[in-house]
Amino acid sequence: MRLTRTRALWLALLISVVWTPATHGQEAMTGPALVVTEEERLVLETARLRRETNRMRRIMGKRRFSFRVDPVAFASTREYRRWRHGAWKAQLARTARHFRRPPHLIAWRCIHRYEGPWKDPHAPYYGGLQMDLAFQRTYGRMLLRTKGTANRWTRHEQMWVAERALRRGRGFHPWPNTARYCGLL
DSSP: OOOOHHHHHHHHHHHHHHHOOOOSHHHHHHOOOOOOOHHHHHHHHHHHHHHHHHHHHHHTTOOOOOOOOOHHHHOSOHHHHHHHHHHHHHHHHHHHHHHTSOTTHHHHHHHHHHHOOTTOOOTTSBTTTTBOHHHHHHHOHHHHHHHOSGGGSOHHHHHHHHHHHIIIIITTTTSHHHHHHTTOO
C-alpha cells in the first residue's frame, strides 16, 4: 500500500491521539483532546472533497478530475493548500449541480411515477426505476458493491445508472409499458 500524504496525516493523528499521555483528572477519563491544525484540516477536507467529486463523476460515467498545477509554483505552501481546498470545493459544487440533473431527468421521473417508490425493497425489482439484479450488476456495479441493491441508492444514482443503460443502446426498452405510457417508445 502506497503511503500518501493523506494517509500519513491520518496515521500521525492516530498516533498522537493514542500515545498522548493524560495529565489531568478529567482528561484521563474522557481521553486526550484532539487538536487539528488548520493545515491538517485543509488537507483532510480537501481529500474528502476530491473523493466525493470523483465518486459522483464515476457514477455519471466521466473520468476522474484532477487539477493541473505546477507544484513548484506553490511548493506546498499554506496558500496552495487554501487554493486547492477552494478549487475542489468549487469543483464539487459544479459536479453536484450536474449530478442532480441527468440528461433525461423528466423521462426518468415519468417512468418512476408508474414504477414504484425510490426505496422499494421488494425483489426481484428494486428502487424507483424497478431495476433487477442483472441490470444493477451490468450498469451499476460500483453502487451495487458499495451500497447494496438499488433501493439503498439515492434517486439521482438510480437515474444515472439508468442513463448508462440508455447510452449503451438499451434505450427505454427495460421499461416497456411505462416508457410507452410516457411516450418514450
